Amino acid sequence: MHGLAPGLVLALAMAAPPAALAQGPTPAPVGAAVAAPAAKPNLDVLKGTWVRPDGGYVIGIKEVGADGQLDATYFNPNQLPFAKAQASSEGGTLRVTLVLRAGGYAGSTYELVYDPATDRLRGTYYQAVARQKFDIYFARR
Numbered sequence: 001m002h003g004l005a006p007g008l009v010l011a012l013a014m015a016a017p018p019a020a021l022a023q024g025p026t027p028a029p030v031g032a033a034v035a036a037p038a039a040k041p042n043l044d045v046l047k048g049t050w051v052r053p054d055g056g057y058v059i060g061i062k063e064v065g066a067d068g069q070l071d072a073t074y075f076n077p078n079q080l081p082f083a084k085a086q087a088s089s090e091g092g093t094l095r096v097t098l099v100l101r102a103g104g105y106a107g108s109t110y111e112l113v114y115d116p117a118t119d120r121l122r123g124t125y126y127q128a129v130a131r132q133k134f135d136i137y138f139a140r141r
Contacts, residue, residue, distance in 0.1 A: 041089050041092065041093075041094040041114070041116075043064040043068060043087050043089070043094065044064055045094070045114065045116075046061050046064055046070065046087055046094070046096065046114065046121075047061050047062065047063070047064060048060075048061060048140055048141070049061075049140070049141040050121055050138035050139065050140055050141065051138060051139055051140075051141045052136055052137070052138050053137075053139060054136065055076075056077065057074070057075065057076050057138075058074070058075040058076075058141075059072060059073070059074055059075075059098070059110075059121075059138060060072060060073045060075065061085075064087060068086050068087040068088050068089075069085070069086060070082075070085035070086060070087055070096070070098075071085070072085040072098065074098070074100060080100060080102045080103055080105065081102060082098050082099060082100060083099045083100065083101035083102075084097065084098065084099035085097075085098050085099075086098075093113055093114075094113065094114035095111075095112070095113055095114075096110070096111075096112040096113075096114065096121060096123075097109065097110070097111055097112075098110040098112070104129055105127075105128070105129070106128060106129065107128035108125070108126060108127050108128045108129070109125070109126045109128070110123065110124070110125050110126075110136075111123045111124050111126075112138070119139075119140050120137045120138060120139050120140070121137060121138040122136075122137040123135075123136065123137075124136065
């Protein structure tokens with residue numbers, strides 16, 4: 001520690017004593033609150049029939065796989081399959097991605113988030129043919 005001011009050498013020595021560093025972190029006192037990790041949402045909450053009130057569009061979700069794969073169908077009013085129907089949980093938020101490839105919907109997508117307070121799927125609908133994005137929601141029927 002040559003060339004350092006004597007006061008700085010003392011401050012550095014007192015800031016982190018080697019013995020304290022070797023012991024690791026100090027355990028929390030008994031009875032202290034410990035932050036719990038965010039609860040992972042149950043993907044099964046997505047099962048059911050969801051209606052978009054601004055047009056009567058319907059999503060039916062029959063099953064949710066362990067990997068988040070959805071057995072889902074779209075109705076407008078005729079039944080259309082999804083090219084992709086996937087749910088995921090990120091930081092306690094339940095997300096749903098739906099991609100249409102049939103009819104006049106080639107590449108149209110829904111990007112939705114489940115809102116447990118209102119029991120709704122909220123998000124955006126991208127209509128690929130018209131190249132327009134809409135803020136929408138689906139309510140459980």
